[in-house]
Amino acid sequence: MRFAPSPTGHLHVGNARTALFNWLFARQKRGTMVLRVEDTDVERSEARFEDQLIADLKWLGLDWDEGPDVGGPYVPYRQSDRLDLYREQAERLLNERKAYLCFCSEDDLQKERDQALADSRQPIYSGKCRMMEPDEARRRRSAGEPCAIRLRIPEHPILFHDIVHGDVEFSNEVVSDPIILRSNGMPVYNYVVVIDDALMKITHVIRGDDHLSNTPKQVALYEALGWPVPEFAHLSTILGADRERLSKRHGATSIANFRDMGVLPEALVNYLALLGWAPSGGTREIFSLKELTNEFSLERITPSAAVFDMEKLYWLNRQYIKAWPPDDLVAVGVWFFAKAGLIESSDAAWLSSHRVPIVQVSNDLRDWLGQIVALLAPYVDRLEQLPERASPIFSYDARAALTAPDNAEVLGWPNTNAVFARFTCKLLEDEAASAGQLSAEQFKTIVNEVKAETGVKGKELFHPIRIVITGSHSGPDFDRLIPILEAGSHLHLPKHVLSVRERVEEFAKAQAK
């Protein structure tokens, strides 16, 4: 099996799924997984994209047995390093009369195509140079006349088998003799892919179905070369919500995008596997990479296009967030807090091939952030939401709390002011609170006293208190929030975290105005 991306940008979800399916099949069958870099498009290919691609694949948890970075028996694995090989085979085809020299200029060909279209004929190559005597062709080439090499398409229909689509047949009438080597000596994609797959002993070509219509040309090439035709499995296209091919304007589409949103690699892999494949029975949704390796089968791949559903990915992500090792989760969480500027970090680095970023912070800070992550992570879709959800901890604005339209209802309740008064008074008297050492139990005691003294309970009691502490009538459990607030107030952070007492003081001040 092979995954053969072009290094022209970040790894895209469509390609990631192709890579995953190849990998699953290879691992299940104990086959060999090859990574090959298709960089014959010099204008768009860049070396740095190759590194990015490799990093993205590793982050997903995929690996390979042969490739540009690990070597292998069929080196080189970068097409730009294999040009001699392509030229050699092209000359062989020429000698065997399976291919021929074409002296038509690009202009002529374009005119021919335009004319054919205007006459509502097939815009395929006329075959003008097909019949040229080989001697004449050779002579003209030696004389320095520019020419390309074309493959001679056979005079019969081309049939091949596709594991997901079944038998496919193309009439030779609609397949032009394709150019395999350009006049500038560079080979074209449809040609090199065959040379490489054959030479690298690829038995199963699993790729996007945008290549399905190219396959007859490739099959003709295998036959001309006298090499066995591999099995094909063409995967359906991944669409955006508007049923158009998923592209950048649909938002996040690269693997790096998802990583930066705080989507866990296991969640993305699981989601991608479910896009176009379902286990037998069709009821199970959660699969680890290992379970997928066991369950996967090419025969169960769906042939129809699939719309990428962000919501379902988020749901899966939540499942994995809840199941992830707490330490790893904290590491990723810390990264997002650093990114949001809520904590200081000189070197917040996420080596993209790593599952988890590395951020240097003190143990105290890490422990404290760990509590916040443990409190909030089970309720977010993506880890990038953590800083926002933690905003009641990091920022407090009493004035805003008293004027927020969202709080108006609570502020208007008849008992609210009594609760404010009693609670403020009690808390300001509390010794533990003045030291910033208030425990959850002590806080509960105070709340209970307020309850007893005012006779207010339930919502009418808790909402006003919550507004005093966090500025909002809704938020996380006090039992876990209070200790976080108190501990945070003793930490050195870019912006001081207010203790419970400081919050109450601010609140009282704002109320007095």
Next chain:
RNA sequence: GGCGCUAUCGUCUAGGGGUUAGGACGGAAGAUUCUCAAUCUUCAAACCCGGGUUCGAUUCCCGGUAGCGCUACCA
């Protein structure tokens, strides 16, 4: 235009000549909680259209329609 591929709830899908057409996301309702979220329970929601084959088609065949892809000296 030609050729190819595809077609089950809004979405991902299971199923398959006779089924109450199953699951999941999302939606709605309820329960729970001081609140939001999360969680749990319940509900609504689909076989593209037309022919044929058949006792019987959503399932098999043909056609239509729609979507997507390919039609390059792009990959």
